[in-house]
Amino acid sequence: MGFILDIYVSATPFGSRGLPGPQAHHIFAFTMLNFEHFAISLGRALDLVRSAAPKDDQKAALRALLALTTMSGATLTVRGRELLVGGAPVPQTLPHIPLLTGQLVTHQVSEVSIAKDASAADLLNLLRALAPDLAILHVQRADR
Numbered sequence: 287m288g289f290i291l292d293i294y295v296s297a298t299p300f301g302s303r304g305l306p307g308p309q310a311h312h313i314f315a316f317t318m319l320n321f322e323h324f325a326i327s328l329g330r331a332l333d334l335v336r337s338a339a340p341k342d343d344q345k346a347a348l349r350a351l352l353a354l355t356t357m358s359g360a361t362l363t364v365r366g367r368e369l370l371v372g373g374a375p376v377p378q379t380l381p382h383i384p385l386l387t388g389q390l391v392t393h394q395v396s397e398v399s400i401a402k403d404a405s406a407a408d409l410l411n412l413l414r415a416l417a418p419d420l421a422i423l424h425v426q427r428a429d430r
Contacts, residue, residue, distance in 0.1 A: 321371035322380060324360050327351050328400075329382025332389060335413045351409055359402040364390045389416045 331347035333339075363370040369387040370376065378384050390398070393416055400409070 321360060321374055322376050324351075324354050325362065325369060325371045325376045325386060326380055326382050327354055328362075329386035331409075332413050332416055333382055333385055335410075336385075336389075336417045348406060348409060348413075352404070352406055355400060355402060355404045355409070357402075359400055359404070361397060361399045362386075362390070363397045364395065367391065386416075392420050 327347070327350050331344070331351050334344045334347050360371055361373075363373075364387060367378075367387060368375055369378070369383060369390070376383055378387065390396075395416070398412065400412075
């Protein structure tokens with residue numbers, strides 16, 4: 287989810303409750319993306335793709351991720367074993383973050399930029415690219 291930021295211009299001071307005064311004019315409101323929630327949603331979708339969860343669950347997670355990209359794009363960066371989204375560190379204690387960070391490290395991906403209004407196909411391709419364990423891929427190639 288994101289949060290709504292309302293901006294007011296007022297010729298009079300704000301009231302005692304911190305609300306805009308009677309002469310306030312609402313300029314605009316916009317929704318800001320919560321980057322931790324974005325990372326958790328991406329990690330959850332990745333977990334569902336990796337575990338071959340039912341397709342309906344994968345589609346629901348992908349739709350949730352698509353909804354977040356309508357608010358903003360995001361850049362995920364890996365520094366060591368730390369994940370940053372939009373330049374802010376994301377705690378490894380949050381759900382799905384260790385998996386997401388681990389898969390980025392495993393695939394030697396240091397940065398991923400997800401565009402605002404990214405397509406479902408692009409997000410699904412990203413998830414499928416990050417899903418496999420490299421050790422399993424090397425064993426499969428050696429067997430051929």
